[in-house]
Amino acid sequence: MKGKDNPDSLRVLIAGGGPAGCACAISLAHMGAMMGRELSIVLFEHKQYGIHYNQCMGVLSPPIETILSEHLGLRLPVELVQRTIEGYWLHSEHNSIHLTNHSGEHSEHSMATRRVLLDRYLLTQALKAGVEVYPNRVIDVEFCDGGVCVYTEGGSFEGDMLVGAFGLDRQLGDVLHRRTGYRAPDFLETVITKIHPGQHNVEAQKNNIHAFLPADPAIEFAALTPKGNHITALVAGQRVTGKTLREFLDSSLCSRVMNFPYQIDDLYKGSFPICPAKRFYGDNYITIGDSAGLLRPFKGKGINTGLLSGWYAAKSILERGVSREALSRVEIDFAEQIGDLWYGRAARAMAGVMARFSLLDPVLEAARRSPQLSQALFDSVSAQDTYRNIIHRIVGSPSTLTSLASESVKWLVNGRPQREQ
Ligand SMILES: Cc1cc2nc3c(=O)[nH]c(=O)nc-3n(C[C@H](O)[C@H](O)[C@H](O)COP(=O)(O)OP(=O)(O)OC[C@H]3O[C@@H](n4cnc5c(N)ncnc54)[C@H](O)[C@@H]3O)c2cc1C
Numbered sequence: 001m002k003g004k005d006n007p008d009s010l011r012v013l014i015a016g017g018g019p020a021g022c023a024c025a026i027s028l029a030h031m032g033a034m035m036g037r038e039l040s041i042v043l044f045e046h047k048q049y050g051i052h053y054n055q056c057m058g059v060l061s062p063p064i065e066t067i068l069s070e071h072l073g074l075r076l077p078v079e080l081v082q083r084t085i086e087g088y089w090l091h092s093e094h095n096s097i098h099l100t101n102h103s104g105e106h107s108e109h110s111m112a113t114r115r116v117l118l119d120r121y122l123l124t125q126a127l128k129a130g131v132e133v134y135p136n137r138v139i140d141v142e143f144c145d146g147g148v149c150v151y152t153e154g155g156s157f158e159g160d161m162l163v164g165a166f167g168l169d170r171q172l173g174d175v176l177h178r179r180t181g182y183r184a185p186d187f188l189e190t191v192i193t194k195i196h197p198g199q200h201n202v203e204a205q206k207n208n209i210h211a212f213l214p215a216d217p218a219i220e221f222a223a224l225t226p227k228g229n230h231i232t233a234l235v236a237g238q239r240v241t242g243k244t245l246r247e248f249l250d251s252s253l254c255s256r257v258m259n260f261p262y263q264i265d266d267l268y269k270g271s272f273p274i275c276p277a278k279r280f281y282g283d284n285y286i287t288i289g290d291s292a293g294l295l296r297p298f299k300g301k302g303i304n305t306g307l308l309s310g311w312y313a314a315k316s317i318l319e320r321g322v323s324r325e326a327l328s329r330v331e332i333d334f335a336e337q338i339g340d341l342w343y344g345r346a347a348r349a350m351a352g353v354m355a356r357f358s359l360l361d362p363v364l365e366a367a368r369r370s371p372q373l374s375q376a377l378f379d380s381v382s383a384q385d386t387y388r389n390i391i392h393r394i395v396g397s398p399s400t401l402t403s404l405a406s407e408s409v410k411w412l413v414n415g416r417p418q419r420e421q
Helices: 019-035 064-072 115-128 170-180 199-203 242-250 302-320 335-356 360-369 371-382 387-395 398-414
Strands: 009-015 038-044 081-085 087-091 096-099 110-113 132-134 138-144 147-152 155-159 161-164 187-195 208-212 221-226 231-237 264-273 285-287
Touching (some): 009 147, 009 155, 009 302, 019 064, 019 115, 019 302, 038 155, 064 302, 087 371, 096 360, 096 371, 115 132, 161 302, 170 285, 187 242, 285 302, 335 387, 360 371, 360 398, 371 387, 387 398
Parallel strands (some): 009 038, 087 208
Antiparallel strands (some): 081 110, 138 147, 147 155, 187 264, 221 231
16 A cells, blocks of 8 residues: 555665665664554665675775664674775885774774675574565666555566665666756775685785885776685776786785785776766655665775665655655765765865875885874875865864975985885
8 A cells, every 4th residue: 555545654765775765674674663654665676695796895885884773673694704904005106015003982893794695694684674575676667646656577566765775876866866856976986805815825915905006097096805714805996897907916006015926816896976966856756875875985885875775765755754855854864974975075085196206205204204194194085074074183283284295306306105005
């Protein structure tokens, strides 16, 4: 039965069961029960987690445990954590620095997980909360009579509201664009693989993630993350291919870390958004997570923002309704994320230009001498703080600026600094 037949009832159709879709489904179920609402929540997810892959590094950043417990009433199962991340190596073309957290403010560590197991856990929790889950792909949507009709490979479904949590699925993005004017966010391409260099070489990384900002214009950034028994390698850029990843792994930059023989597993293609989607909500629909473009540049915290946006969307739907006007409030709820995307874009553009011209080398050198700059780089790479705060901290610290200026001058006069590691 649709909600318009009974004003207190509501049927929400969710396309996609990643972190954003599951968080929205679970939050609707929990909050709806507390409010005494008659709710029907239907979620469509065609992937079988474990058989199909998820093109993600699976690094969970703080405050993931707080988000899970305070917003979703869930606990992160310890068996999902393959490794606790204690630090980061940041590599520019000719320099490297080890970064750890020296701020007393954020004491939680990031954690490396197997992403499909996290997705499977969240979907199981949605089922437990009473959500109807169908293993179907959504192929079309129509909006009429104050509601929505969703067409799937397993039949059609009517509801009051569509929640688009389909990541960057281009097919469904195009459908929504035709029906509503929604425009999917621009994105960067990624290629990811697993490397099995033997347990000894995985352990040699000592629970550190390696992040690379190479001068090669084909690559915006690259990363190596030690997992349980392998290392996950990633390259990201406007147009990256399997060849880009192989060339990066064979490069002298990467051999600073991967100085051992290795074989690569299958390659996985993916993408992540680099700006907010246009018209990400309207009458009877809202998009969340990657579909809404809510992802911090350089990949960080996409899982966290997906979970939070799902929770905010559920709250908004239940408290205010399903009209465009009622949903417009989410712009305020998402303000921190959306606002920070612009700071992140500025940081990304600056890092890109500096990497191309090897200007990051003196920045890393300056960070060795400046604890504030080192902490700012740690917060940026580990996604522990917003780009807005990080940029303000750097610009507002005369000692950091002096250190940056003096290392840059030294580098220009004396040439390349000595590389650590
Ligand atoms: C290479 C790479 C590495 C990353 N590493 C990290 C990291 O380490 N840490 C981190 O926090 N973030 C990381 N991210 C970002 C993170 O993966 C995303 O931000 C996060 O998964 C967004 O969650 P979501 O639910 O919005 O979308 P997704 O996780 O993409 O979920 C969308 C779901 O919708 C389903 N779907 C799509 N189309 C349909 C359809 N038509 N019908 C039904 N279902 C559909 C998909 O099968 C999928 O399960 C990474 C991203 C990439 C590309």
